[in-house]
Amino acid sequence: MRTFDVVVIGAGPAGEVAAGRLAERGLDVAIVEDRLVGGECAYWACMPSKALLRPYEALAEAKRNPGAAEAVTGALDVAAVLARRDEIIHDLDDSAQLPWLEDRKVTLIRGHGRISGERRVTVGDEEVEARKAVFLAPGSLPLMPPIEGLDTIDGAWTNREATTAKQIPESMVVMGGGVVGVEMSQAFQTLGCQVTLIEGARRLLPNEEEFACVQLTEALEHYGVNIRTGRKATKVEQADDGMVTVHMDDGTSATGERLLIALGREPSTKDVGVEVVGLEPGKLVEVDEHHRVPGHEWLYALGDVNGISLFTHMGKYQARLAADHVLGEDHSAQHGANGKQSPRVVFTEPQVAAVGHTSETAADAGIEVEIVETSTSGNAGGSFYGRNAEGTARWLVDKERGVVVGCTITGAEVADFLHAATIAIVGEVPVARLAHAVPSFPTRSEIWLKLAG
Numbered sequence: 001m002r003t004f005d006v007v008v009i010g011a012g013p014a015g016e017v018a019a020g021r022l023a024e025r026g027l028d029v030a031i032v033e034d035r036l037v038g039g040e041c042a043y044w045a046c047m048p049s050k051a052l053l054r055p056y057e058a059l060a061e062a063k064r065n066p067g068a069a070e071a072v073t074g075a076l077d078v079a080a081v082l083a084r085r086d087e088i089i090h091d092l093d094d095s096a097q098l099p100w101l102e103d104r105k106v107t108l109i110r111g112h113g114r115i116s117g118e119r120r121v122t123v124g125d126e127e128v129e130a131r132k133a134v135f136l137a138p139g140s141l142p143l144m145p146p147i148e149g150l151d152t153i154d155g156a157w158t159n160r161e162a163t164t165a166k167q168i169p170e171s172m173v174v175m176g177g178g179v180v181g182v183e184m185s186q187a188f189q190t191l192g193c194q195v196t197l198i199e200g201a202r203r204l205l206p207n208e209e210e211f212a213c214v215q216l217t218e219a220l221e222h223y224g225v226n227i228r229t230g231r232k233a234t235k236v237e238q239a240d241d242g243m244v245t246v247h248m249d250d251g252t253s254a255t256g257e258r259l260l261i262a263l264g265r266e267p268s269t270k271d272v273g274v275e276v277v278g279l280e281p282g283k284l285v286e287v288d289e290h291h292r293v294p295g296h297e298w299l300y301a302l303g304d305v306n307g308i309s310l311f312t313h314m315g316k317y318q319a320r321l322a323a324d325h326v327l328g329e330d331h332s333a334q335h336g337a338n339g340k341q342s343p344r345v346v347f348t349e350p351q352v353a354a355v356g357h358t359s360e361t362a363a364d365a366g367i368e369v370e371i372v373e374t375s376t377s378g379n380a381g382g383s384f385y386g387r388n389a390e391g392t393a394r395w396l397v398d399k400e401r402g403v404v405v406g407c408t409i410t411g412a413e414v415a416d417f418l419h420a421a422t423i424a425i426v427g428e429v430p431v432a433r434l435a436h437a438v439p440s441f442p443t444r445s446e447i448w449l450k451l452a453g
């Protein structure tokens with residue numbers, strides 16, 4: 001039997017980062033992967049979706065800037081966008097990822113891993129032993145709620161088919177106006193598809209600030225997306241010609257050539273041996289502050305599988321914390337930019353970037369906040385993002401403690417703005433102190449002057 005210090009199941013961002021960190025610190029590590037090293041994120045989620053969105057964003061910016069605008073005479077080249085997407089996902093070939101593991105001397109075991117006992121994992125016919133720990137990082141799969149007819153649709157898309165599409169359909173119905181739904185609606189609409197977007201909640205992105213949702217809704221409508229909020233999909237049918245009709249609970253319906261299911265995620269725990277340690281297959285794996293499964297000191301669960309925060313960067317963060325715990329360091333996440341308050345960016349045009357509380361969650365948590373708001377591009381730096389690059393920056397300041405507890409910024413290319421807010425929140429920097437953090441001129445970061453006064 002082969003023996004390692006740590007065996008990691010799943011080579012997505014969480015599993016890879018954990019394996020690499022442990023191996024860099026001298027541990028003997030194996031990582032088990034049944035599809036592609038890099039996980040959902042690299043091939044069917046973050047990377048291809050951003051590749052489909054970015055060309056439109058670049059085009060929109062050029063069109064907003066006199067001088068550049070005159071040079072833009074055509075529309076997006078759809079074939080070139082798809083080809084660039086394929087380049088970014090390495091044509092679904094993971095060989096470019098392997099040297100990173102090899103450099104760290106991580107042993108890659110190809111195949112489906114299952115927990116088979118305490119500190120034991122089977123992959124096919126082989127059983128391997130972990131001297132110190134097993135890390136479970138199998139990610140998540142698209143959620144398929146019990147909507148009548150949903151499982152009978154031939155050729156329905158999930159994020160996998162949408163992000164790797166070789167052709168743009170003429171029309172598409174997107175079920176779910178969360179992050180996948182809005183990003184994919186924008187991508188396909190701007191690539192020439194007529195999209196209808198259905199969201200059961202009152203508004204798109206129901207977990208973000210209402211102003212962000214209003215601005216994004218207006219933008220998507222401007223691109224031509226047909227938005228139907230406040231009504232749930234209840235039944236799906238397919239005609240003989242393949243057209244799909246989604247019926248909603250208000251009696252209306254929407255029809256399209258394709259159906260994209262973007263209704264959330266479920267953890268990949270149906271077939272990974274969690275029953276061996278008394279857990280229920282198909283359910284989230286609950287963890288303690290070290291991302292360790294209670295009652296099993298040798299078992300950690302990282303990334304989407306524990307449901308704490310379904311983002312690549314947070315899975316990687318958990319991986320660093322858990323790896324350090326195995327290495328004897330006793331730190332854990334203890335700040336206000338974790339879980340539901342994690343940093344998050346919706347890569348639409350305008351982007352929605354947020355960290356910490358929203359006004360709604362701060363009120364629910366009983367935090368009395370002062371709301372400070374300004375226009376994202378309403379300063380000298382904003383001039384260079386072109387005409388009508390609208391957006392709003394909102395900070396929530398805890399009145400009692402004088403620190404920022406939430407920030408939401410909308411606008412063109414605001415994603416990289418967010419980290420300053422994350423630092424302010426995680427570092428609990430007093431707002432009075434932030435007055436001495438001077439943004440360069442002329443940058444849009446001068447929005448921070450509004451906060452610090």
Ligand SMILES: Cc1cc2nc3c(=O)[nH]c(=O)nc-3n(C[C@H](O)[C@H](O)[C@H](O)COP(=O)(O)OP(=O)(O)OC[C@H]3O[C@@H](n4cnc5c(N)ncnc54)[C@H](O)[C@@H]3O)c2cc1C
Pocket residue numbers: 009010011012013014015032033034035036037038039040041042044045046047049050111112113114137138139140159163180268271272302303304305309310311312313314315
């Ligand atoms: C369309 C879309 C866009 C997204 N965009 C972003 C974004 O821009 N930014 C962001 O931060 N997040 C984004 N996300 C979320 C992000 O993709 C996930 O949070 C992230 O991939 C989770 O990482 P993970 O390592 O937990 O799991 P995964 O990336 O799912 O990787 C898990 C790996 O484990 C493997 N595996 C599973 N079971 C087994 C087994 N039994 N044996 C062996 N291997 C196994 C799988 O094949 C997979 O390779 C997006 C999600 C979607 C759907």
Ligand SMILES: NC(=O)c1ccc[n+]([C@@H]2O[C@H](COP(=O)([O-])OP(=O)(O)OC[C@H]3O[C@@H](n4cnc5c(N)ncnc54)[C@H](O)[C@@H]3O)[C@@H](O)[C@H]2O)c1
Pocket residue numbers: 145147175176177178179180181183198199200201205206231232233234262263264265309310311344345346347
């Ligand atoms: N840019 C990014 O970082 C990024 C991009 C995509 C996904 N993600 C991650 O992936 C996760 C999953 O995304 P998602 O969009 O699949 O899930 P989600 O939970 O964000 O959104 C699903 C939406 O479907 C709606 N819904 C559920 N049932 C419905 C019904 N019957 N009819 C109509 N609407 C219904 C819900 O109200 C919800 O708004 C996100 O929470 C996020 O963490 C991140």
